[in-house]
Amino acid sequence: MEFDDYVRLRGVALVRLARLLTGDCGDGEDLAQDVLARAFVRWDKIVSTDSPEAYLRQMVVNASISRWRRRGTREVPMATAGHEAVGGDFGAEVAQRDALWRLVRSLPPRQRAVVVLRFYEDLDDASIAAILHCSAVTVRTQVMRALATLRTRMDTAAEPASVRSGP
Numbered sequence: 001m002e003f004d005d006y007v008r009l010r011g012v013a014l015v016r017l018a019r020l021l022t023g024d025c026g027d028g029e030d031l032a033q034d035v036l037a038r039a040f041v042r043w044d045k046i047v048s049t050d051s052p053e054a055y056l057r058q059m060v061v062n063a064s065i066s067r068w069r070r071r072g073t074r075e076v077p078m079a080t081a082g083h084e085a086v087g088g089d090f091g092a093e094v095a096q097r098d099a100l101w102r103l104v105r106s107l108p109p110r111q112r113a114v115v116v117l118r119f120y121e122d123l124d125d126a127s128i129a130a131i132l133h134c135s136a137v138t139v140r141t142q143v144m145r146a147l148a149t150l151r152t153r154m155d156t157a158a159e160p161a162s163v164r165s166g167p
Helices: 003-022 025-041 043-047 052-070 088-105 109-120 125-132 136-158 161-165
Strands: none
Touching: 003 025, 003 052, 003 109, 025 043, 025 052, 043 052, 052 109, 052 125, 088 109, 088 136, 109 125, 109 136, 125 136
């Protein structure tokens, strides 16, 4: 398979993965572009592997983690005023989904990666372990810790301010 054909077929999925890992559309597109630029140079080697798809996912995850480590200042997402709910249930669902993704973005990079790869990319433990160069047990442990952290943070966010601040 030629590089151009691969990008046409699977490029959108790599950009989606990068967006989810970075938590920002622009950063995700930049990350995917950087990875594809590096992959282009080594395409003959990549296409000769058992799974070019897994290889490129691994490149995206590793680049995301490296970018997070390099970043001197980290942006903190802030809630913006002016978002009106379109419909009762639909607006609440969107708000819940947005709040959950904010919590996912606050996870450490490896935990965020396993959550995205498991629940969004729908990969099994073995595939995730291959991408992250770890064991399947480590993947399960990272998922368990990430879910525990998310549950705790969701419970804390759901408490009324008067309960959190005390008397």
